Amino acid sequence: MPEAIQIRCLQFIGDREIQGLSDVLIDCVEGGASVSFMLPMSRAKAEAYWHSMAKSVTRGERLVLAAEDAGGTIVGTVTVILAQPENQPHRGDIAKMLVHRRARRQGVGVALLAAAERSALSAGKTLLVLDTASDDAERLYARQGWQRCGQIPNYALLPNGMPCATTFFFKLLHSG
Ligand SMILES: CC(C)(COP(=O)(O)OP(=O)(O)OC[C@H]1O[C@@H](n2cnc3c(N)ncnc32)[C@H](O)[C@@H]1OP(=O)(O)O)[C@@H](O)C(=O)NCCC(=O)NCCS
Numbered sequence: 001m002p003e004a005i006q007i008r009c010l011q012f013i014g015d016r017e018i019q020g021l022s023d024v025l026i027d028c029v030e031g032g033a034s035v036s037f038m039l040p041m042s043r044a045k046a047e048a049y050w051h052s053m054a055k056s057v058t059r060g061e062r063l064v065l066a067a068e069d070a071g072g073t074i075v076g077t078v079t080v081i082l083a084q085p086e087n088q089p090h091r092g093d094i095a096k097m098l099v100h101r102r103a104r105r106q107g108v109g110v111a112l113l114a115a116a117e118r119s120a121l122s123a124g125k126t127l128l129v130l131d132t133a134s135d136d137a138e139r140l141y142a143r144q145g146w147q148r149c150g151q152i153p154n155y156a157l158l159p160n161g162m163p164c165a166t167t168f169f170f171k172l173l174h175s176g
Contacts, residue, residue: 001107004070013054020074022046075103094130
């Protein structure tokens, strides 16, 4: 990863962060990523999503990490969902791992995932779970030691309305 890229766990998500996170989300959906949203992907939808996530961060339900370039522009993000049912306090979910197309294939995704795993462990999590509809992401998770569980067909829709499968992964976290 370029030295100029910094990964930051956002303690507070203000207007500047919401703009940057929305830019990344819009770019990924327009690029065809299956990450909850359909086309057309408006700025209003993206901003409403991140406003709601900002409140969730404030409530301590999730961690949102951002990768920023030397100028402070957000080029990628990943979320760790901490809030789980009372019988799964040790589990977290990884969601919304997104890297802007112009910042891909430089190691930002791997750095975000590693930082998310460290943050989850620090928050007391020892098991992480995620699902993905992206072959690029699948390779990345497998390389980083995640265990592939299997695939569910027709799980979601791509932004253009085509059905797509999702693949589930988990990783046990250990300190040291
Ligand atoms: C999946 C995603 C987050 C990966 O982000 P990324 O920043 O490109 O990830 P990395 O750079 O760490 O790795 C991607 C590839 O670049 C390669 N790479 C990393 N650094 C490199 C470098 N300096 N030079 C050349 N290649 C490099 C990696 O080996 C990897 O190769 P592979 O595709 O052959 O496996 C990104 O593609 C994305 O946002 N996709 C859309 C959203 C999505 O589907 N997210 C998953 C939801 S769970």
